[in-house]
Amino acid sequence: MGAVERILEREFVPADDDGVVVCRCEEITKGEIRRAVHDGIFTMTEMRRYLRAGMGLCQGQTCAKNVKALMARELGVPPLELEHATARSPMRPVEMYVLANEEVAD
Amino acid sequence: MSNTSDVIIVGGGVIGNAAAYYLSKKGVSVTVLEGSADIGHGGSSRNGGGVRQSGRDPRELPLAMYGIQNLWPGLSGELGIDTEYTPKGNLRLGKTQAHLDILRKLTDRAIACGLDVRMIGYEEIKSINPYLSDEVIGASWCPTDGHANPLTATLGFYVNARRLGARFISGEKAVKLQKVKGRLRKVVAESGVYEAETVIVAAGLESRPLLNTVGIDVPMTGNLMECLVTEAQPYLFDQMLGAAEADFYGHQSKHGSFVFGGSSGFEGCTLDKSGLLENYEKTAPATCRGIMRYFPDLKRAKIIRTWAGFIDVCADGVPVLGNAEEVPGLVIACAFSGHGFGISPAVGYNLAELITTGKTPVDISALRYDRFKAKI
Ligand SMILES: Cc1cc2nc3c(=O)[nH]c(=O)nc-3n(C[C@H](O)[C@H](O)[C@H](O)COP(=O)(O)OP(=O)(O)OC[C@H]3O[C@@H](n4cnc5c(N)ncnc54)[C@H](O)[C@@H]3O)c2cc1C
Numbered sequence: 152m153g154a155v156e157r158i159l160e161r162e163f164v165p166a167d168d169d170g171v172v173v174c175r176c177e178e179i180t181k182g183e184i185r186r187a188v189h190d191g192i193f194t195m196t197e198m199r200r201y202l203r204a205g206m207g208l209c210q211g212q213t214c215a216k217n218v219k220a221l222m223a224r225e226l227g228v229p230p231l232e233l234e235h236a237t238a239r240s241p242m243r244p245v246e247m248y249v250l251a252n253e254e255v256a257d
Numbered sequence: 258m259s260n261t262s263d264v265i266i267v268g269g270g271v272i273g274n275a276a277a278y279y280l281s282k283k284g285v286s287v288t289v290l291e292g293s294a295d296i297g298h299g300g301s302s303r304n305g306g307g308v309r310q311s312g313r314d315p316r317e318l319p320l321a322m323y324g325i326q327n328l329w330p331g332l333s334g335e336l337g338i339d340t341e342y343t344p345k346g347n348l349r350l351g352k353t354q355a356h357l358d359i360l361r362k363l364t365d366r367a368i369a370c371g372l373d374v375r376m377i378g379y380e381e382i383k384s385i386n387p388y389l390s391d392e393v394i395g396a397s398w399c400p401t402d403g404h405a406n407p408l409t410a411t412l413g414f415y416v417n418a419r420r421l422g423a424r425f426i427s428g429e430k431a432v433k434l435q436k437v438k439g440r441l442r443k444v445v446a447e448s449g450v451y452e453a454e455t456v457i458v459a460a461g462l463e464s465r466p467l468l469n470t471v472g473i474d475v476p477m478t479g480n481l482m483e484c485l486v487t488e489a490q491p492y493l494f495d496q497m498l499g500a501a502e503a504d505f506y507g508h509q510s511k512h513g514s515f516v517f518g519g520s521s522g523f524e525g526c527t528l529d530k531s532g533l534l535e536n537y538e539k540t541a542p543a544t545c546r547g548i549m550r551y552f553p554d555l556k557r558a559k560i561i562r563t564w565a566g567f568i569d570v571c572a573d574g575v576p577v578l579g580n581a582e583e584v585p586g587l588v589i590a591c592a593f594s595g596h597g598f599g600i601s602p603a604v605g606y607n608l609a610e611l612i613t614t615g616k617t618p619v620d621i622s623a624l625r626y627d628r629f630k631a632k633i
Contacts, residue, residue: 154448155294156258157425191419192412193427196295200302200408201416203512208488208561234294240536244488244559251545251556 155193159226163189173221174214176207184218188225195219196236205236208244262286262424264612265444265453267431267467268460271301271407271598272590274414275605276457278336281421283613288453289423290446292430292463297411299461301598303566304407305484305506305518307497308599309347311374311399312363316623317575317600318370323619324603325401332602338413340405341511345495347402348386350551351395356501360397367399374399386494390551404497404508407598414605431460433470434587441471441586455612457588462569464591471584476572476629477592480525482518483540483565487558489513498551505547515558519544536565568595578604578624579611588612589626 169182179202192201195218204218205211211218215235223230241250264280266273269291277287293299308329310321325344333340351357360376367374377398382389385398419425428448434456435443444451458464462479490513499506507517520540527537541563549556571577571592581587588611590604597604607617 154429154446155427157296157419157427190416191296191425192416194295196298197412200297201412210561239562239564240541241560241563244561246557246559247487247545247549248556250560251542251549253539253542 157191157193159189161227173217174202174204174207174211176209176213177203177205179204181221184221185225188222193226195222195233198222199236210238211236258424260288260449261452262288263453264288264455264457265290265451266457266459267444268292268299268458268464269296269415269425269427270299270459270461271297271411271414271601272593272604273457273459274411274418275601276459276590276608277418277423277425277605278414278421279605279609280612281418281423283609285609285613287418287423288451289418289425290429290431290444290451291425291427292460294428296415296425296427297408300566300568300593301411302408303484303564304598305516306404306407306508306510306598307347307402307499307506307596308342308344308405309399309402309497309499309596310372311347311367311397311402312349312499312503313367313596314575315366315370317596318367318372319619320600320603320607320621322372323607324600325403328602328606329405332410332413336413336417338409338416339511340410340413342403342405343495343508343511344401344403345497346385346398346400347497347499348382349397349499349501350382350389350393351501352392353394357395359501360395364397372399373401386496386498388493388552388554390553392550402497405598406510410598410601431467434458434467434584436471436584439585441584455586455588457590457608459590461591461593462567464569464589468589471587473581473584473587473589473626475577475589475592475626477569477594478525479567480570480595481527481537481565482520482524482568482595483536483544483563484516484518485541485544485560485563486517487515487555488561490515490555490558500551505544505551507548514561515555517544517548519547536563568593570594572629576604576624577626578608578621579626581626
């Protein structure tokens with residue numbers, strides 16, 4: 152990981168399809184994601200925290216790839232350069248009373 | 258690009274970003290060095306969002322009150338980002354007589370500092386929050402406390418500081434501070450050397466080794482604390498909640514999910530083998546049991562995410578803030594001891610005043626770096 156200067160030379164250019172919803176759980180559009188990059192949101196982890204894209208019920212399992220591609224294009228870097236946001240336990244949503252129970256059945 | 262600016266800030270957490278914002282607003286040129294790849298990747302993105310005055314040490318309370326009176330109310334409008342600041346009060350709950358004794362002590366101390374906080378009984382608690390378990394027998398109630406969203410607040414300060422011209426470099430870890438002719442002048446980082454008139458060290462726990470390079474030591478230690486969040490739920494309540502023993506706290510976010518923090522009692526003794534801030538297996542289940550004892554109705558709410566973060570706990574439980582006369586040009590802002598989010602706008606604002614005018618609106622002298630004395 153090298154030092155990254157938080158500067159973006161290109162300007163934000165509105166597009167016709169900016170209204171397309173990319174993250175369905177949180178209803179975040181393409182335009183919002185593209186604009187956030189120009190606000191200085193350069194990593195997928197930051198994007199989750201800033202717009203909640205990928206923070207909903209599916210935790211980004213559906214949209215992460217598309218968010219990544221969009222961000223990479225806006226930043227002018229290959230998508231492979233962008234790290235996915237950290238996956239957090241539990242892998243599937245778990246009801247509180249289930250997670251609370253540590254007893255092992257014999 | 259020239260590596261010289263008026264101020265260098267080491268650490269792009271909520272404290273560093275808030276200072277960068279208020280300094281930039283005053284036309285000061287700022288460079289922020291953030292060691293990790295993500296802005297705000299430390300405690301600032303991992304905390305419970307409490308914006309509280311009640312329960313705070315009298316040395317820290319004036320900053321908490323200043324922020325709530327002067328800065329938080331207009332912050333979302335000023336930043337153009339919803340920080341979800343919700344000043345709808347804080348209930349600190351007690352279930353036993355011993356709990357009530359703790360709450361009474363904290364409350365008396367805060368009243369002496371001029372805070373509007375009082376003890377309330379079962380009936381009043383139920384009228385404020387009907388969902389609480391009947392086991393709760395008393396609470397302290399501070400109507401001006403509340404909560405906010407640490408993610409949007411931290412990044413909101415960043416985005417706005419950057420817009421005002423502050424330079425941010427991520428993935429750039431500072432390794433050494435250097436004096437030139439008796440005055441702090443340089444920050445040596447992994448990929449470059451930066452120069453400024455003033456350097457703010459706001460690197461959380463990592464501030465200690467960095468300050469050591471100019472002979473200053475802040476006695477603090479790291480504690481890994483954990484939180485969890487539920488899927489969005491129908492709206493239940495607005496207050497921030499805590500418990501007398503500080504083992505459970507949380508709120509319902511604007512988005513509908515509940516954010517709760519808790520503990521297992523093994524804090525400080527868990528091993529984070531990976532360096533990735535791993536959750537400890539016993540903590541989330543213990544937190545769930547704690548929540549269900551206060552909110553039986555939440556037992557079927559689904560947990561969708563858990564995480565951990567370090568708090569930089571000072572030997573005497575309050576932050577270290579301000580100039581260090583021994584090292585002219587140095588400003589220290591660390592050891593927030595698990596309460597740095599709520600006071601972050603006030604800290605950033607006061608640091609900007611300190612650097613530009615030499616004075617702070619809030620008296621921060623009790624938070625000096627050289628206050629530590631051995632017990633005998
Ligand atoms: C689980 C949990 C719950 C909490 N709950 C609350 C709460 O309810 N209310 C509240 O007020 N507070 C709470 N806190 C505390 C609060 O999060 C912190 O006090 C606050 O975020 C401190 O901000 P900071 O900017 O000082 O630190 P951090 O956010 O840790 O920022 C420090 C930054 O410095 C960077 N850094 C470190 N070393 C270097 C280096 N050498 N060079 C460059 N950069 C470096 C780090 O990467 C990091 O981004 C909680 C904390 C945790 C962990």
